[in-house]
Each structure stands twice: as structure tokens, then as C-alpha cells.
Amino acid sequence: MENILKKIKYIVVFLLLLFLNINNVFASNQEKLKVMIIEINPIIERISDSKFNNNGHPKVSEYFNQDVNVVIDEIKEDLKYTSHNYLDIEIVDYEYLNEYPTYKEKIKLSNGSYANRLNEDTYMKLAGFNGNINGDWYGFITNKALQDIPSYSFDYTYIIDKYKLIEKRKNNEFDQVWLITIDPAQTYETIMIGNNPFWINAPGYIADCPNFMMANFSISRRDANLHALAHGVEGIMEAAFNTGYIEYPAYNDGNYKYYYSSFSSYDEDTVDIDKNDYKKLSYWEKFTLNTYSNKKNYSSVGNVHFPFNGEYDYDYDNDVKVYSNWKEWLNYPNIEGNFELYNSDAWFYNAGNDELGEDEEQDADRLFIRFWLYLMPHIDGYTEDGHFNNWWKYFKSLDFVTNINYVSNQKISTYLNDEVDIEYELVYNSGKKEKKKIEPQYKNVKINDSCLKVNGNKLLASKEGVCDLTIYHDNQSITYNIEILPNENVNKFDMRIISIIALFSGIIIIVTVTIIIIKKYKNKKKKDDILINIAKKD
Numbered sequence: 087m088e089n090i091l092k093k094i095k096y097i098v099v100f101l102l103l104l105f106l107n108i109n110n111v112f113a114s115n116q117e118k119l120k121v122m123i124i125e126i127n128p129i130i131e132r133i134s135d136s137k138f139n140n141n142g143h144p145k146v147s148e149y150f151n152q153d154v155n156v157v158i159d160e161i162k163e164d165l166k167y168t169s170h171n172y173l174d175i176e177i178v179d180y181e182y183l184n185e186y187p188t189y190k191e192k193i194k195l196s197n198g199s200y201a202n203r204l205n206e207d208t209y210m211k212l213a214g215f216n217g218n219i220n221g222d223w224y225g226f227i228t229n230k231a232l233q234d235i236p237s238y239s240f241d242y243t244y245i246i247d248k249y250k251l252i253e254k255r256k257n258n259e260f261d262q263v264w265l266i267t268i269d270p271a272q273t274y275e276t277i278m279i280g281n282n283p284f285w286i287n288a289p290g291y292i293a294d295c296p297n298f299m300m301a302n303f304s305i306s307r308r309d310a311n312l313h314a315l316a317h318g319v320e321g322i323m324e325a326a327f328n329t330g331y332i333e334y335p336a337y338n339d340g341n342y343k344y345y346y347s348s349f350s351s352y353d354e355d356t357v358d359i360d361k362n363d364y365k366k367l368s369y370w371e372k373f374t375l376n377t378y379s380n381k382k383n384y385s386s387v388g389n390v391h392f393p394f395n396g397e398y399d400y401d402y403d404n405d406v407k408v409y410s411n412w413k414e415w416l417n418y419p420n421i422e423g424n425f426e427l428y429n430s431d432a433w434f435y436n437a438g439n440d441e442l443g444e445d446e447e448q449d450a451d452r453l454f455i456r457f458w459l460y461l462m463p464h465i466d467g468y469t470e471d472g473h474f475n476n477w478w479k480y481f482k483s484l485d486f487v488t489n490i491n492y493v494s495n496q497k498i499s500t501y502l503n504d505e506v507d508i509e510y511e512l513v514y515n516s517g518k519k520e521k522k523k524i525e526p527q528y529k530n531v532k533i534n535d536s537c538l539k540v541n542g543n544k545l546l547a548s549k550e551g552v553c554d555l556t557i558y559h560d561n562q563s564i565t566y567n568i569e570i571l572p573n574e575n576v577n578k579f580d581m582r583i584i585s586i587i588a589l590f591s592g593i594i595i596i597v598t599v600t601i602i603i604i605k606k607y608k609n610k611k612k613k614d615d616i617l618i619n620i621a622k623k624d
Contacts, residue, residue: 115466116172117482119165122179122260124249125154126267127305128186130206132215146209146268147305150221154266157303157311161264164312164452168438168459172478178260181249187271188241193234202241223269223306232270240273242291242300255280255295261482263300273302275310276318278484282515286321297484297516309449316390316455319462319481320374325515326473326486326560327370364423368561369469372421373462377408384425385410387461393454395429402450405429412437415461419475433457468530472558487560489513493521497567506538506545510557510564530558537570 127145138144147154162175186209192200196208204212213226245265246252254260265273274288280297283290299318303311364372364384376388377395385394385408393401395408409425412432433439433453438460467475472487480486491511500506508524524531526538526545535553539546545555547570556565 116174117478118174118176119482120176120178120259120261122181122249122251122254122263123158123177124181124183124245124263124265126183126185126187126265126271127154128184128206128268130210132206132210149213150223150226150306152223152305154305157266157305157308158264160308161303161311161315164456164459165315168456168462169478169481170460170464172464172476173482179254183248187267187273188244189235189239189272190241190243191236191239227269227306235270235272237272238274238288240271240302242273242277242279246279246293251279251298252293252295255298260298262298265300265302266305267302269304269306271302271304275314276301276321278318278321280484280516282517284321284325284515286325287317299484309451312452312455312459313390316459319459320390322480322484323370323477326477326480327368328561329368329371368471369419369421369463369473373415383408384423387412387415387458390455390458393430393433393458400451402433402454403430405431412461415463418463418465419469430454437461468528468558470529470532470558471561472530472563473560485514485516485518487512487562488515490557490559490562490564492564492566496565497569499569499571500547501571502547502550504547506547506568508545508555508557508566512559524555524557532556532558538568 127147129140129143129145130149131143133144133149134142135144136142138148145154158177165173165175186204186206188203190202192202193204194200195205196211212229212231213221214229215221251263265271267273276286277288277291277300278284278286278297279291279293279300280295281292283292283297286299301315301318303314364375367375372386374389375384375386375394376392377383377385377397387410388394388396391399393404394410394412395404395406396402397404397406407427407429410428410432411421411423411425412428413426414421414424416437430450433456434448434450436457438457439453462477463475464478465475469475474480489512491513493509493511498506498508506524509521510524512520512522514520524545525543526540527543531540531545533553533555535549535551537547537549537551537553538555539548547568550570550572552567552569554565555568556563
């Protein structure tokens, strides 16, 4: 009985260690995304009802029967699910602003004066307030009076300064900022702020801190929130692959600068891509291909505005079947270009939409964007051109390699059967520099000859001669010239044997000489003793 209990104990301990080890493996494949939330959602003082907090006064969202928490929970669930649990969302700071949105330009108020933000009286008149608390958001947002507020006129500088976002970002207090706002906020969907920002569906906002994304989520337009964030993903990936965006000159705006850029994926020109051309495209170009931009009618997944069968912006309900290879992206990186006929059923009933959290609303926009994000590559390693196989790494870091430098000489000499260890320096868009050692097991390492052999994560010199080794990161490359000299390992072995023999030979010689000296000394002493004894007798 004791033996059985002992065996059970060992099995339990083994399973526990195995479980802990599995947890550690999953933990290592997860990144924490630290999010700061700023809620712009003023309290309406003219309405009183005991069911509301804030001394019986509702927030604007409550006036329209909307829930801020649903917006936040929905985005968190969407990101966690579509990133395949890679992103661990942590709300590290929550700021509530009891003000109407602030704009860069002055707007006319109901009393005839001008100001940089709406006041309660103006807002409620625009909202059609008639004494009740059942606001009609749709009627409000279509109010022609709102045309007096210019598009994209939201004052980012005011928010940045008010909440000391530059200082907080320098201190690494957050990775992203989510603006949860009432309408009309007139923000960009996503904007990048920092010392080297690039276009993510908005002009980059230059500030003295590491880059970060600020995304706007409307409390009213929940169907558009994941859509807005996906534009940020789109901009980040286009920058990482260095394709599809155009930079424009910067201009000053107060204490900060902006520069403009625009997505070429929305150009009206179509391209003529057949199955053979498809294989020559980068992975990003393959992923975003749609029939709108390809008159050959071959497509993959599409982009944010155009599903693979989309004929116009936001064509998420299209049931026309076209040739797509979207299913292959579930088996990335095995993308062969095997096209089959599909339509919108792909995102209504397939990948990325097995779970929708608490909100089961079947909104076509949200379903397609979940489908689109869910199919993004998310495994370990690199592609042949050095891009991460996990595109969510770019979303988390907002960074990519712009140059690679040699750490040692370009030419490296080594010996047959030795392990080859190469270190190089990566330079990133953010200005960060990182020294990195070669990881030969990945596809971003290419060898032009068989003189080097990959063994797991080690690179071995396998044949005498000279060969080139090229390392790729984000389509940047560096090439080392490696000379492999003959028989060094054998020589080293021989030298070790010779050294050992010499050591033992030396020891033997020393011992022999010592013994001889001792014997001679003893013989001499013996002779001397005999002579002394003879002398004494005489």
C-alpha cells in the first residue's frame, strides 16, 4: 500500500511540474499591453433622476442609454481573442474628464459666442433635448448643426498636456491610450504620437517621447470601434513592410509638428495579379489583396475597408463569391496561393467569430474586422525577408528595423567543426539600438553554400572554404563572409594529446632525473662513509 501511495505521489508531482512548465511556455508567448484610458463624457447638470450617480445627474452616455464599460470590455475581448491570447490587456490608468471635447478651432455656441468646446446648453439643443432623458443619438449625430465642427479638429495637444502623457510615456507608464468619447469628438480613429511617428490613418504627431498610439472609441458607435483600431494595425504593418504609404512634408502646429501620409490601398487603380504574380508579393501584400484592387479576381483576406470580395468601402455584407485563399492563413506560413470560391459567409460563420463575449450583436463590420485580425500571422520566428511571423509584435512595439550594423568584422575566420557565433546590431525606427546574436534555425538566415550547417539553434562549420551568410530583419539585411580553415579541431585535439604527453614526459623525466640524483647522492654518500670508516681503522 505504501508503494502505491508513493507512486501516486510521484505522478501528482510530475503532473504538477508539467502543468507549471506548460503555464510558463504560454506566459512566455504573451505580451502585456498597458493601456491608459481617458473617458470624455460630461455630466448633464440640467437632468436629475435618482437612478443616476453623480448626485442624480447622468453622463451624456447615460442620456443616450449607452454603457462605457461595454465599449471597453468589447475591445479588450476583441484584442485578446484575435491575437490568440498574445495580448494581455492591463488598464494601468483611468482618467475621467467632465468636459465636452475641446477643438483646435472655435465653434459657435447657442448664445452666439465662440469657444473651443461645446457647452451643455449648446450640446443639449443639438441633441434635441425636450425635457426627457431618452436621447436620440442617431438624430443627434445627423444634425446639420454639427457641420460647424470641422472634421478631425479634436485638440490632441490639450489632452496630451492636461494628462502629462509625454512624461508618463517617457516613464513607460503605458503602451497605448484609449480615448473613450462622446460624439462628436472629431478625432482621428488612431494617431501615433512620439519622437518618430508614422501614418496610422492620421498625421503623425511629433512629441518628445517614445512612440505610442492613441485610439478613439466612440461610446455611441460601437460598430466602428474595432474598425478604428484595425486602421492603426493597417498603418503599423504598412510601415513595417515599407509599402503602401506616402510621406508628405511636416508642418508646425504650435509646439508640435505633424506630417501627412495616405494609404495607397485605397487608390482607385487596379492591378493585374495572377497566381504566379501572387507568389512574388510580400506577405503583407498577399494578406491585404482583394478583388477591388486586383482585376484578375484572385484575393486573400482584404484590408479594413475592402473585404476580399468587396466592391466598395464597407462592403461587409457582400454575398458574391470570388476566389480567395483566406483559409490558408489559418496555416501560415504555408501560403501556397490555393484559391477557392468564398463570400461573406467566411466572416459571418468562420474564423475569428467563434466567440463574441457578452455582446452577441452580429454587426457585419465588427465580424469582418475580427475575421481580418484573427487571420493575421501570430507564430514564432521570422519570414525569409526577416519580418516577424507574429505581426502582433509590431502592434505592441510600434517599431521595426531600419538598418543593421556589423559588430565585428564583416569577414570571419573559423575552423572546421567549430560553432560559428555571430553578433550584429539592429537599428529601429524609434532610434533604439539592439545587439543580437544569430538565430540560424529561422528562415531569415540564408547561407549561399553548404560550408555551414544548422544544428538546432547552432551554426556549425561543416566544410572547408568560403561562404556568405546573410541575415534579414524587416527587409533589411547584412552579409558576413565566413572563411573555414582546415582541421583546426583535429589540430587542437592533437595539440591536447601532445600537451598531455609532454606533461607526462616531463613529469617522468623529472622523476627519473630526481631518482638518479638521489641514487648518485646515496652512492656517493655510501662511498664517503666507507672511506671514512677505512680512515678511522687506519
